[in-house]
Amino acid sequence: MVVASPNPIGSEKLIAVEVPIIDLAARGPKVAELIVKASQEYGFFKVINHGVPEDVIRKMEEESFNFFGKPDSEKKKAGPAQPFGYGCKNIGFNGDMGEVEYLLFNTNPHCISQRSETISNDPTKFSSAVSGYIQAVTDLACEILDLMAEGLWVQNTSVFSSLITHLDSDSVFRLNHYPPPLKDRDTSSSSSFQIHHQGNNIGFGEHSDPQILTILRSNDVGGLQICLGDGVWVPVPPDPTSFCVNVGDLLQAMTNGRFVSVRHRALTNSDKPRMSMAFFGAPPLHALITSPPEVVTPERPSLYRPFTWAEYKEITYSLRLGDSRLNLFKACPDKEAQE
Numbered sequence: 001m002v003v004a005s006p007n008p009i010g011s012e013k014l015i016a017v018e019v020p021i022i023d024l025a026a027r028g029p030k031v032a033e034l035i036v037k038a039s040q041e042y043g044f045f046k047v048i049n050h051g052v053p054e055d056v057i058r059k060m061e062e063e064s065f066n067f068f069g070k071p072d073s074e075k076k077k078a079g080p081a082q083p084f085g086y087g088c089k090n091i092g093f094n095g096d097m098g099e100v101e102y103l104l105f106n107t108n109p110h111c112i113s114q115r116s117e118t119i120s121n122d123p124t125k126f127s128s129a130v131s132g133y134i135q136a137v138t139d140l141a142c143e144i145l146d147l148m149a150e151g152l153w154v155q156n157t158s159v160f161s162s163l164i165t166h167l168d169s170d171s172v173f174r175l176n177h178y179p180p181p182l183k184d185r186d187t188s189s190s191s192s193f194q195i196h197h198q199g200n201n202i203g204f205g206e207h208s209d210p211q212i213l214t215i216l217r218s219n220d221v222g223g224l225q226i227c228l229g230d231g232v233w234v235p236v237p238p239d240p241t242s243f244c245v246n247v248g249d250l251l252q253a254m255t256n257g258r259f260v261s262v263r264h265r266a267l268t269n270s271d272k273p274r275m276s277m278a279f280f281g282a283p284p285l286h287a288l289i290t291s292p293p294e295v296v297t298p299e300r301p302s303l304y305r306p307f308t309w310a311e312y313k314e315i316t317y318s319l320r321l322g323d324s325r326l327n328l329f330k331a332c333p334d335k336e337a338q339e
């Protein structure tokens with residue numbers, strides 16, 4: 001059933017649609033088919049029975065809450081985010097802002113252990129929680145990418161996953177913390193978040209993720225919304241037992257536009273802190289992004305020209321958060337412009 005209601009942000013429509021939930025316990029051709037359907041229709045789905053051990057998630061969540069609960073002066077020692085490290089309100093390098101504080105990591109184990117020195121009083125414990133979590137969600141991402149290839153009838157089923165398991169993969173990991181806006185009467189706090197009204201603010205503005213696949217988990221506080229186009233936003237109910245999976249720009253390109261890189265955003269909750277943990281699976285910088293032959297046909301010729309992730313990443317970082325980037329890589333930009 002579809003129910004429209006007023007949106008706390010702006011005048012766009014907010015619609016209650018049930019996002020697809022895929023049970024990975026039943027792995028096989030049927031699941032591959034469901035994953036392909038969800039990736040084509042929404043670019044987004046949730047997975048349950050995902051196999052990521054509970055204690056791996058709990059350890060990561062505990063370390064994350066411990067960090068964000070520290071005084072600002074302590075947290076700033078892990079910043080500024082350039083792009084890795086601790087950031088507060090500033091997102092990227094081009095003036096984007098949101099009611100969020102975050103830690104951004106390069107997933108290389110050496111980088112994680114170095115970064116952990118600036119984050120925790122027990123860097124070994126922190127670093128092992130992050131590495132354990134990244135390993136587990138990378139495995140999950142690979143399993144999903146293999147099912148995607150299978151569902152698309154691509155013969156080489158590791159064509160996508162081999163990019164993120166490569167030793168030089170450029171995957172990143174992000175911890176986001178969205179504190180609730182302070183209420184009017186609360187003027188005593190020395191926190192960086194001095195917003196004197198109540199409600200839902202933009203925590204992380206509208207964007208698509210540039211990489212291949214994102215695996216996101218949050219605590220039990222809502223805020224994530226996906227865009228179905230034309231200003232229609234669908235809230236994603238929080239569920240700490242599942243993972244949200246979203247198609248990134250590179251996967252849209254590699255599936256020759258069959259899958260959609262979904263635009264999404266996160267709002268703050270009016271009275272509880274939201275915490276999300278996002279793994280962005282990416283290829284090595286010099287990997288060439290092309291489509292496997294099975295998804296390119298005479299009826300459906302290549303939509304995008306081949307490009308490297310390094311090229312794509314450079315453009316991404318030169319643009320604003322909400323800018324579309326993939327259309328700059330169209331195979332026939334002139335033809336598209338005329339349509």
Ligand SMILES: C=C1C[C@]23C[C@@]1(O)CC[C@H]2[C@@]12CC[C@H](O)[C@@](C)(C(=O)O1)[C@H]2[C@@H]3C(=O)O
Nearest residue numbers: 083091092093096209210316317319320321
């Ligand atoms: C404004 C920006 C932040 C971002 C890089 C960018 O120039 C545009 C994309 C942003 C994004 C969104 C998804 C991920 O959170 C992220 C790490 C990524 O790869 O692309 C962020 C970038 C960032 O915060 O550094």
Ligand SMILES: O=C(O)CCC(=O)C(=O)O
Nearest residue numbers: 174176204224266276278
């Ligand atoms: O916190 C969320 O739910 C969304 C975060 C997000 O989209 C991102 O970090 O790219």
Ligand SMILES: [Fe+2]
Nearest residue numbers: 207208209264
């Ligand atoms: Fe995102």
